[in-house]
Amino acid sequence: MSKTPTAIIIGGSLGGLCAANLLHLAGWNVKVFERSAEELEGRGAGIVTHPSLIAILKAAGVRIDETLGIKVDERVILGRSGKREASRDFPQILTSWSRLYQLLREALPDTQYFNGWNLTHCRNVAGGVEATFENGETVAGDLLIAADGIRSTVRQMLLPTLAPQYAGYIAWRGLVDEKVLSDAVLRDLFPYFSFGLPPREQMIAYPVAGQGNATEAGRRRYNFVWYRPADEASELRDMLTDETGRVWEDGIPPPLIRRDILEAARKAAEETLAPQFLEVVNKAESLFFQPIYDLESTALAFGRIALLGDCAFVARPHCGMGVTKAAEDAQALVSALGNASTIETALEKYEAERLLAGRQIVAHARSLGAYMQAQLRSEQERKMAERYRTPESIMAETAAPISVTSG
Numbered sequence: 001m002s003k004t005p006t007a008i009i010i011g012g013s014l015g016g017l018c019a020a021n022l023l024h025l026a027g028w029n030v031k032v033f034e035r036s037a038e039e040l041e042g043r044g045a046g047i048v049t050h051p052s053l054i055a056i057l058k059a060a061g062v063r064i065d066e067t068l069g070i071k072v073d074e075r076v077i078l079g080r081s082g083k084r085e086a087s088r089d090f091p092q093i094l095t096s097w098s099r100l101y102q103l104l105r106e107a108l109p110d111t112q113y114f115n116g117w118n119l120t121h122c123r124n125v126a127g128g129v130e131a132t133f134e135n136g137e138t139v140a141g142d143l144l145i146a147a148d149g150i151r152s153t154v155r156q157m158l159l160p161t162l163a164p165q166y167a168g169y170i171a172w173r174g175l176v177d178e179k180v181l182s183d184a185v186l187r188d189l190f191p192y193f194s195f196g197l198p199p200r201e202q203m204i205a206y207p208v209a210g211q212g213n214a215t216e217a218g219r220r221r222y223n224f225v226w227y228r229p230a231d232e233a234s235e236l237r238d239m240l241t242d243e244t245g246r247v248w249e250d251g252i253p254p255p256l257i258r259r260d261i262l263e264a265a266r267k268a269a270e271e272t273l274a275p276q277f278l279e280v281v282n283k284a285e286s287l288f289f290q291p292i293y294d295l296e297s298t299a300l301a302f303g304r305i306a307l308l309g310d311c312a313f314v315a316r317p318h319c320g321m322g323v324t325k326a327a328e329d330a331q332a333l334v335s336a337l338g339n340a341s342t343i344e345t346a347l348e349k350y351e352a353e354r355l356l357a358g359r360q361i362v363a364h365a366r367s368l369g370a371y372m373q374a375q376l377r378s379e380q381e382r383k384m385a386e387r388y389r390t391p392e393s394i395m396a397e398t399a400a401p402i403s404v405t406s407g
Contacts, residue, residue: 004029006141008131010119010154015309015326016147017104020112021060022334030112031139037116045097045173046208046223048320048399056327061107067215069095070207075395077195078274082188086391092193096208100323119153124303143343144305150295151250152311158302164293164314169372170236171292171317172226172265174284177210179218181283185276190222195394198272202227202372204398205280224280225317227372236291254288262287292316296362300354301347306333313358318368320399321361329354364402
């Protein structure tokens with residue numbers, strides 16, 4: 001290793017930024033390359049924090065205070081009528097993607113982050129790695145970290161036969177400004193992590209920071225994730241088809257979702273959801289959906305190239321571990337680099353540890369999503385899945401910390 005080793009990080013989202021900040025503090029020269037030409041901070045999706053995530057953020061130089069997110073103390077389940085059917089004490093801090101991005105981005109020097117760099121090729125070379133970009137530039141380094149998400153360019157080069165697997169259902173998502181919600185919804189939903197369990201479906205909703213990452217009362221937003229089954233060959237394909245007839249196989253951009261698809265979703269909300277959830281759906285700033293996928297990489301280390309975060313494993317969002325797992329990947333990688341004689345040896349250690357962790361997290365997320373996946377199967381399988389969908393287990397296990405075993 002050179003005196004000041006250089007890390008090339010492909011992907012400037014949360015996982016890539018965690019790795020970049022940790023390596024920067026460890027004395028590395030870090031270069032983060034993000035394909036998007038614009039800053040990413042406008043995204044507002046809800047993020048559930050876990051103790052390990054907060055600890056890693058602190059280690060990465062992020063200042064943690066009350067502005068991190070919204071603290072809730074209780075989880076509740078509302079029935080179809082809107083009445084509370086169950087509750088559970090469960091203190092947790094709920095934040096947004098944009099807030100975490102802002103904090104991690106502020107901790108990294110601007111000279112180490114590059115927007116609008118689209119990777120076309122990467123490879124191991126003698127004593128290092130090289131990354132070539134669409135602009136014709138080739139960058140050399142000692143280590144390359146692939147943190148470019150579920151549709152990773154790097155992973156497709158290294159594991160070309162591996163692809164995300166559709167789980168059989170989708171998630172409708174949206175955000176609502178606190179100020180437009182009725183007094184009833186503010187009372188019944190806003191202070192809580194809330195669940196709805198209509199037949200064959202599941203609704204999860206909770207408060208997050210508002211525009212400009214505001215966390216004070218009156219400026220916050222409410223985030224929801226509404227799971228519904230969708231057959232891949234017929235229903236999902238139709239939903240991914242825009243007005244021109246183009247099918248967006250990897251997920252349709254929200255502005256291109258057809259009006260009839262949106263109207264059908266709002267009609268379904270009227271027929272199945274509690275009144276409080278219905279109001280949230282109807283007042284959403286932008287109602288959109290995402291197909292739910294699984295992904296398990298068979299390897300994470302390729303010489304001096306490492307896979308990290310959603311590039312390596314994608315767990316269904318029921319366990320709320322996506323960002324936490326990416327941060328834990330970054331921490332494990334940096335720790336291995338600090339305790340090994342060579343980068344290759346460090347990556348081998350990292351792979352052994354995080355392959356096991358990734359498999360366990362994906363398996364746990366599959367178990368939490370088994371009920372939804374069973375909806376497109378036989379009546380017997382649906383009944384079996386229903387046995388494990390108790391309010392107590394859902395409140396205890398959804399978006400809760402996971403203990404990963406080491407052996």
